[in-house]
Amino acid sequence: MYRTLLLAADGSENSYRAAEELLNFAQPGETIVTILNVVDVNDSKSSVLHGTSSSVAESKKKLNHITTLFDETGIQYELKVEHGSPKEVVVEAANSGAYEAVVLGTRGLNGLQ
Template sequence: MYKKILLAADGSKHSLRAADRAIALAKLTENSIVEVVNVVDSKTSKADALQQLDNFGVLEKRKERLKDTINKATEAGITYEIKFLRGEPAPTIIEYANENNFDVVVIGSRGLNGLQELMLGSVSHKVAKGANCPVMIVK
């Protein structure tokens, strides 16, 4: 079924629901792995703009944002990895998913930046259109 699962996570409530679905998929297939990917648009992230001053602090803040997702995966006993990527979220997720041959992408229907979604279209919609594998959008 789905052995290599990409979970796009930003710590939002929709992202947490997507984590639940990714974990459920992982439990269906032996030796599956969930890669939790967090993408920060460095154009809009003040923390990343200052990364040269405090690289460790930025990473810790990003991990803190994913704390609930990490806890869910740990408690479920699934195999997972966390990746932090930089770039515009939709194209970065699409490129990462396509280059790494994931079986499925799981993503929340809305993220933390609602205004940007209204102006530019949702990240999940763009990922669904651009990814080479199935995309599960979780409400």
């Protein structure tokens, strides 16, 4: 089993399935999962300009079904919200050396969603 896992999640159904798959590699009490949600810098700028900026609160809401899954199964997790280009931020986090494995869905939310 792994002790440190990174889950890149955007709130989509595919990221939820990735979270479910992650449970095959996690052990309650031994594994800590970092749930990484990346707010696209372009979306972030738009939110600030329109006065709707609350990226951390929005991320928590979008990922509630995943955090509930981990709460129910006893998996420890921390939620990290980063701003930038999702593909770059996820790769940077994966290459940081802080995680033994990285789990992510194959497709996520598009700009409209």
